[in-house]
Amino acid sequence: MMTYLMRLAVVILLMAATAGSPQPGDKEPVFAKDGSLVLPSGFRSWVFIGGPITPNGLNDGGAPFPEFHSVYIERENLRYYQKNGKFPEGTVLVKELSLTQVGKHPDGSLDSASGRGYFPSTLNGLDVMVKDSKRFAETNNWGFFTFGHHAEPYETAAKESSISQCAYCHIAHVAKTDMVWVQYYPLLRSKID
Amino acid sequence: MRKVLLVVILGLGVVAVSSLPRYARRVAADTPQSTAVFDSQGRLKRPEGYRHWVFVGAPLTPNALNNGKANFPEFHHVYVEEKNLDVYLKTGSFPEGTVFVKELTRVLNPTFPDGSRTEPSGRGYFNGEFNGMDVTVKDSKRFAATNNWGFFNFGHHTLPYSDWAKEASVAECASCHIAFVAKTDMTWIQFYPILRDGDITK
Numbered sequence: 001m002m003t004y005l006m007r008l009a010v011v012i013l014l015m016a017a018t019a020g021s022p023q024p025g026d027k028e029p030v031f032a033k034d035g036s037l038v039l040p041s042g043f044r045s046w047v048f049i050g051g052p053i054t055p056n057g058l059n060d061g062g063a064p065f066p067e068f069h070s071v072y073i074e075r076e077n078l079r080y081y082q083k084n085g086k087f088p089e090g091t092v093l094v095k096e097l098s099l100t101q102v103g104k105h106p107d108g109s110l111d112s113a114s115g116r117g118y119f120p121s122t123l124n125g126l127d128v129m130v131k132d133s134k135r136f137a138e139t140n141n142w143g144f145f146t147f148g149h150h151a152e153p154y155e156t157a158a159k160e161s162s163i164s165q166c167a168y169c170h171i172a173h174v175a176k177t178d179m180v181w182v183q184y185y186p187l188l189r190s191k192i193d
Numbered sequence: 194m195r196k197v198l199l200v201v202i203l204g205l206g207v208v209a210v211s212s213l214p215r216y217a218r219r220v221a222a223d224t225p226q227s228t229a230v231f232d233s234q235g236r237l238k239r240p241e242g243y244r245h246w247v248f249v250g251a252p253l254t255p256n257a258l259n260n261g262k263a264n265f266p267e268f269h270h271v272y273v274e275e276k277n278l279d280v281y282l283k284t285g286s287f288p289e290g291t292v293f294v295k296e297l298t299r300v301l302n303p304t305f306p307d308g309s310r311t312e313p314s315g316r317g318y319f320n321g322e323f324n325g326m327d328v329t330v331k332d333s334k335r336f337a338a339t340n341n342w343g344f345f346n347f348g349h350h351t352l353p354y355s356d357w358a359k360e361a362s363v364a365e366c367a368s369c370h371i372a373f374v375a376k377t378d379m380t381w382i383q384f385y386p387i388l389r390d391g392d393i394t395k
Contacts, residue, residue: 048272050298050319052312053317055317058307058309058316059316109258114264115254115259118318172313173313183301
C-alpha cells in the first residue's frame with residue numbers, strides 16, 4: 001500500500017510538472033555573455049503581421065532585404081501594442097526573408113495560374129529587433145541583429161548591428177512609432193485582432 | 194507516515210487538477226479537431242482567430258501586373274493551424290478537417306505604373322488594406338467530388354467579410370486546383386517555403 005501511494009504521488013507530481021512547463025516560443029529573448037542574441041526559436045508559430053516585398057528585379061538586382069519580408073511577433077506583445085500604442089519591454093520582432101521564384105519578366109515576376117506576380121521560393125535570412133531600454137538605451141530602446149541574409153541554416157547567434165547598419169534608418173523614419181514601420185502592417189495600423 | 198503521504202497526495206492532486214485544462218489541450222492536439230463549422234445547408238461559417246494561426250507564405254499578384262484586375266487582389270496571406278501543419282510535415286498530407294485561410298490585402302498606395310512604390314527598404318510592394326478571404330476545408334465525405342477539399346469565398350473586398358459562404362462551384366475554384374496541384378493534396382505547396390521544404394526549426 002505504501003509503495004502504491006508513493007508511486008501515485010510520483011505520477012501526480014510528474015503530471016503537475018509537465019503541465020506547467022513553458023511552451024516553445026513563449027519566452028524572453030536570450031543573450032549570451034558577450035551580449036550577442038541567440039537565434040529565436042518557434043517564431044514561425046508567432047503572429048504574422050505583414051509581408052512587404054522588395055524584389056531584386058526592382059532594385060538593380062540587389063535589394064537590401066531580398067526579397068519577401070515576413071514579420072512575426074508574439075501574440076501577447078501584439079495585444080499590448082494594440083492596446084497601448086507601444087511595445088512592451090522584451091518584445092522581439094522577427095523578419096524572415098524569402099526569395100521569389102524566378103520569372104521571365106524583366107522585373108522578376110512570374111506568370112502563374114493565379115496571375116502575374118511574385119511567389120516565395122526559398123527562405124533567405126533573418127533580422128531581429130529586441131526592445132530593452134537598459135541594454136539599447138542609445139538606439140531608442142531597440143537592438144538590431146542580423147542572422148544572415150542567405151538560405152538556412154542561419155547563424156546561431158548574432159552580435160548587435162552597428163547604428164549605421166540598422167538603427168539610423170529606423171531613428172530617421174519611425175522614431176515616433178516606437179522604431180517600427182507600423183504603416184506597412186495592417187494589424188499594427190488597424191488594431192484588428 | 195501513511196497519513197502524511199495521503200496529505201501529500203491530496204495536495205499534489207489539487208495542483209494537478211488545476212493544471213488539467215492545459216494538460217488536456219496538449220493531449221487533444223495529437224488528434225486534430227476541425228475548426229470548420231457548417232450549417233444545415235452546407236454553408237461554412239467564417240473562421241475566426243486565423244491571424245494567429247501559422248502563416249505559411251504570401252504570394253503577390255498586383256492588379257497593375259494583371260490588366261488592372263487580379264483574380265486575387267493583391268497579396269495572398271495564407272494561414273493553417275499548427276496542429277494540421279505538424280501532421281502535414283510528418284506525413285506529407287493534410288489531416289481531415291484541415292482549414293486553410295487565404296486573406297487578401299491590397300498593395301499600399303502605388304506610385305509606379307507596375308503598382309510598386311519606393312520606401313527606405315527599397316522599391317517594392319507593401320501591405321495595404323485587408324481585402325477579402327478565401328477558405329479551403331478538407332473533408333473527404335462532404336467534398337468527395339472535388340478531391341476531398343471544399344472551396345469558399347467570403348468576398349474579395351475590404352472588411353467586414355461575409356459571415357457565411359456557400360461552397361464555390363467547381364469552375365470557380367476546384368477546377369484549377371485539380372488541374373495543377375492534385376498530386377500535392379490540392380495545395381500549391383511550391384509557393385510556401387515551409388510546406389515545400391519543411392521547417393527545420395521544428
